[in-house]
Amino acid sequence: MMEIVQKSSPHLRRPNARVIRMMRDVAIALMPLVVFAIYSHGLSALWILLAAVGSMVVTEYVYYVIQDKINDGKFQLNNPSFSLYNYSVIVSGLIYGLILPDKIPIQVVIIGGVVGVLLAKLIFGGLGQNIFNIAGFARIFAALSFGAMLGYSNHVDADAGATVLGVLAQNPFSDGVLENYSLWTMFSGLGMPGSIGETSALLILVGGLYMFLRKSFDVYVPLVVMGTVAVLSAAVMLATDGVGWWFVGTQLFSGGLMFGAVYMATDPITIPVTRPGRIYFAFGVGLLTFVIRLFGTYPEGVVFAIVIMNMFVPAIDYAKWSKNTFSLKSGLIFGAVAVISVIGVVVGASYVG
Amino acid sequence: MISKAKRVSDYKQLTKQLPSVRYVDPEFVYLTLMNNRCTDYTLEVEEGDSVKVGEILGEKCGSFFETPVYSTVSGTVEGVVKKLDQNGLEVDCLKIRNNFKDETHESITDRPDAFIKAMSKEDIVDIVKEKALVGLGGAAFPSYIKLNTDEAIHTVVINAVECEPYLSSDYRLIMDQPEQIFKGLIYIMQTVSAPKGVIAVKKTKKALIEVLERECERYKDYDIKIAKVKDYYPQGWENATFKEAVGIKVPVGELPMKYGLLGFNVSTCASIYEAIKHNMPITKRYLTINGDAVNFPQDIRVRVGTSIRELIKLCDGYKEDINKLEVIIGGPMMGVALPSDDAIVTETTTSVLILKSTEYKEEPCVRCGSCVYSCPVDITPVSIMNAVKRNDKKSVELLEANKCIECGLCAYVCTSKIHVTDYVRKGKNLIG
Ligand code: SF4
Numbered sequence: 001m002m003e004i005v006q007k008s009s010p011h012l013r014r015p016n017a018r019v020i021r022m023m024r025d026v027a028i029a030l031m032p033l034v035v036f037a038i039y040s041h042g043l044s045a046l047w048i049l050l051a052a053v054g055s056m057v058v059t060e061y062v063y064y065v066i067q068d069k070i071n072d073g074k075f076q077l078n079n080p081s082f083s084l085y086n087y088s089v090i091v092s093g094l095i096y097g098l099i100l101p102d103k104i105p106i107q108v109v110i111i112g113g114v115v116g117v118l119l120a121k122l123i124f125g126g127l128g129q130n131i132f133n134i135a136g137f138a139r140i141f142a143a144l145s146f147g148a149m150l151g152y153s154n155h156v157d158a159d160a161g162a163t164v165l166g167v168l169a170q171n172p173f174s175d176g177v178l179e180n181y182s183l184w185t186m187f188s189g190l191g192m193p194g195s196i197g198e199t200s201a202l203l204i205l206v207g208g209l210y211m212f213l214r215k216s217f218d219v220y221v222p223l224v225v226m227g228t229v230a231v232l233s234a235a236v237m238l239a240t241d242g243v244g245w246w247f248v249g250t251q252l253f254s255g256g257l258m259f260g261a262v263y264m265a266t267d268p269i270t271i272p273v274t275r276p277g278r279i280y281f282a283f284g285v286g287l288l289t290f291v292i293r294l295f296g297t298y299p300e301g302v303v304f305a306i307v308i309m310n311m312f313v314p315a316i317d318y319a320k321w322s323k324n325t326f327s328l329k330s331g332l333i334f335g336a337v338a339v340i341s342v343i344g345v346v347v348g349a350s351y352v353g
Numbered sequence: 354m355i356s357k358a359k360r361v362s363d364y365k366q367l368t369k370q371l372p373s374v375r376y377v378d379p380e381f382v383y384l385t386l387m388n389n390r391c392t393d394y395t396l397e398v399e400e401g402d403s404v405k406v407g408e409i410l411g412e413k414c415g416s417f418f419e420t421p422v423y424s425t426v427s428g429t430v431e432g433v434v435k436k437l438d439q440n441g442l443e444v445d446c447l448k449i450r451n452n453f454k455d456e457t458h459e460s461i462t463d464r465p466d467a468f469i470k471a472m473s474k475e476d477i478v479d480i481v482k483e484k485a486l487v488g489l490g491g492a493a494f495p496s497y498i499k500l501n502t503d504e505a506i507h508t509v510v511i512n513a514v515e516c517e518p519y520l521s522s523d524y525r526l527i528m529d530q531p532e533q534i535f536k537g538l539i540y541i542m543q544t545v546s547a548p549k550g551v552i553a554v555k556k557t558k559k560a561l562i563e564v565l566e567r568e569c570e571r572y573k574d575y576d577i578k579i580a581k582v583k584d585y586y587p588q589g590w591e592n593a594t595f596k597e598a599v600g601i602k603v604p605v606g607e608l609p610m611k612y613g614l615l616g617f618n619v620s621t622c623a624s625i626y627e628a629i630k631h632n633m634p635i636t637k638r639y640l641t642i643n644g645d646a647v648n649f650p651q652d653i654r655v656r657v658g659t660s661i662r663e664l665i666k667l668c669d670g671y672k673e674d675i676n677k678l679e680v681i682i683g684g685p686m687m688g689v690a691l692p693s694d695d696a697i698v699t700e701t702t703t704s705v706l707i708l709k710s711t712e713y714k715e716e717p718c719v720r721c722g723s724c725v726y727s728c729p730v731d732i733t734p735v736s737i738m739n740a741v742k743r744n745d746k747k748s749v750e751l752l753e754a755n756k757c758i759e760c761g762l763c764a765y766v767c768t769s770k771i772h773v774t775d776y777v778r779k780g781k782n783l784i785g
């Protein structure tokens with residue numbers, strides 16, 4: 001029987017706009033890193049990844065089973081809140097796993113995953129409602145509560161036991177790092193110590209390129225994050241004697257900066273919605289990462305930087321100035337902030353060195 | 354997908370090149386006696402009276418103005434019936450039986466060119482007002498008000514962009530009657546003393562450009578240019594056309610006249626020509642019937658007042674295997690869905706689309722930002738949606754929901770298939 005239905009306009013939808021397509025693309029873009037992690041770290045990487053993904057998926061599943069019990073009884077697998085079907089919880093789990101160091105005990109992975117997904121996502125109302133990057137939050141939770149247990153193994157030279165940033169944290173301007181690791185090693189990730197998945201800048205670029213071609217992430221974000229770090233480190237380099245261009249390279253290719261910029265700072269749910277807002281956010285991530293690395297003791301600044309910047313998202317998106325266009329005023333303010341930051345970092349760095 | 358929507362894609366696989374236009378003379382026409390501005394009417398004819406094309410039948414009365422109702426056929430009056438108009442409102446219509454003689458009323462006489470040249474602004478405005486001409490692009494804004502502007506106009510822009518997908522009625526009009534458009538444009542330029550005229554068409558419509566450029570040769574004395582604009586949606590939105598065609602950015606919510614610009618849709622321009630040259634009201638128009646749920650989509654030239662149900666029959670009816678469909682007046686992005694097909698073609702009906710109704714599965718918003726990137730007026734639909742959900746009037750105001758032109762892009766692009774446009778509409782209502 002033919003029936004005429006009345007709906008409000010528009011009467012068309014964009015064919016490729018689907019959450020599942022976007023999330024699946026992120027998962028696909030992560031695959032080279034997963035393979036590389038298992039290749040270079042062996043089975044332990046596999047267990048870490050399985051524990052990371054598994055703990056998040058199971059927690060979400062149990063959470064919605066319980067919630068549906070409380071509400072009206074029956075849990076349905078196609079419950080739209082249960083984000084397994086659109087890969088989003090898998091993506092969180094994979095990212096979380098890939099930023100963990102290889103010697104981490106499995107129970108720490110699981111506790112981080114469970115608490116991370118519960119505190120960062122579910123209590124906020126599930127998919128789309130979370131404020132913090134889930135993987136980043138889980139990673140920080142794991143790191144803070146089990147700091148002692150987190151440690152890196154260097155399978156090239158176990159005794160060295162230091163990551164590039166570990167070395168840099170003691171003396172940020174020592175080119176001693178280069179004796180152990182060449183820039184190519186850092187870029188390709190071959191034989192690099194560090195978290196299991198974030199060591200190969202090359203593969204991260206490949207993943208990023210894929211997502212860019214599929215329009216599944218906002219390419220401005222990683223560009224601005226990397227650009228900010230590049231400019232800041234170049235400024236510091238120029239202002240400090242005896243520091244060469246290698247400094248910029250080590251800043252860009254180490255410590256998961258690229259991983260964070262490409263996979264974490266682009267998570268649309270936890271970043272602003274406007275293009276200018278995203279650029280401010282990305283700038284903030286780059287700046288904070290650099291500052292944490294330079295002045296702090298915690299070398300993996302990028303995860304912290306992202307989670308800290310997540311807190312500023314509501315402020316960036318505040319109704320009064322949330323616009324998708326740059327105005328002269330916002331451009332001037334942003335330019336001024338950028339210049340002050342560079343000067344501040346350079347002056348600050350002279351005390352560190 | 355996180356990106357701006359530039360084109361509205363054709364995934365419903367609608368026919369782009371429709372069979373050439375044909376003319377239909379219906380047995381009955383139904384002429385609307387009311388609209389959303391005029392809720393009352395007076396009649397000057399009774400049942401059984403015989404009428405001619407262009408004869409005044411009565412008047413629509415509104416709180417601001419009266420508009421005469423003209424007959425579009427010759428024949429006999431059969432009384433008042435209820436039909437749906439282009440907005441899906443049920444209105445009273447005068448039913449007239451066509452005698453197929455096409456006799457024109459004695460008031461329909463040509464004005465000599467020399468006479469027209471000597472006419473003043475007031476004369477032309479009066480004719481346009483008397484012939485009840487309105488914007489035929491869909492807005493139905495009375496044309497005489499625009500012509501009567503006091504601002505100094507430097508450029509008259511004729512909008513032939515027709516940016517909504519699947520519509521080709523303006524295209525047909527230009528192909529068939531380019532000289533009407535040029536002459537109409539010249540009359541408008543004369544009325545508002547504008548030195549320049551611009552006709553904006555899509556770059557991709559090669560055939561149209563060729564026709565217009567050849568025609569342009571004939572009017573060398575006038576400063577008329579053809580502006581080729583990019584094929585984006587919503588390029589036909591007046592402000593976008595102005596920006597591309599003449600390079601002037603008119604802020605949303607301000608009148609283009611303030612910036613020396615006056616815009617008319619091509620069909621409106623042609624209707625102004627008809628009114629001034631032949632003293633003829635709008636009696637016929639080009640109409641596109643298209644969609645994935647109709648058997649034989651085509652372009653038709655019809656009398657104003659023709660029943661849409663009859664026209665669909667003429668297109669071999671609805672496809673059989675479809676159980677839910679939408680009948681839409683206008684384009685797929687901004688058109689109005691009708692509650693039934695018992696509607697009539699009014700002078701502002703550009704097209705009838707018959708689309709298979711698709712159920713979209715909504716997911717939670719992932720804040721992808723596509724709606725923000727796509728919005729032509731640079732507001733943030735997702736934030737407006739969230740504010741509307743919280744019933745937060747202040748934020749809706751701060752987010753300038755009132756700027757929305759209801760282009761539909763935010764819902765079109767939404768990654769989560771949320772009807773964002775509806776939320777923005779609610780926001781607009783919220784702040785009144
Ligand atoms: S419908 Fe309104 S809010 Fe949505 S994209 Fe168009 S103008 Fe912007």
Ligand code: SF4
Binds near residue numbers: 722763769
């Ligand atoms: S409303 Fe839709 S398009 Fe807009 S941010 Fe949310 S998911 Fe993306």
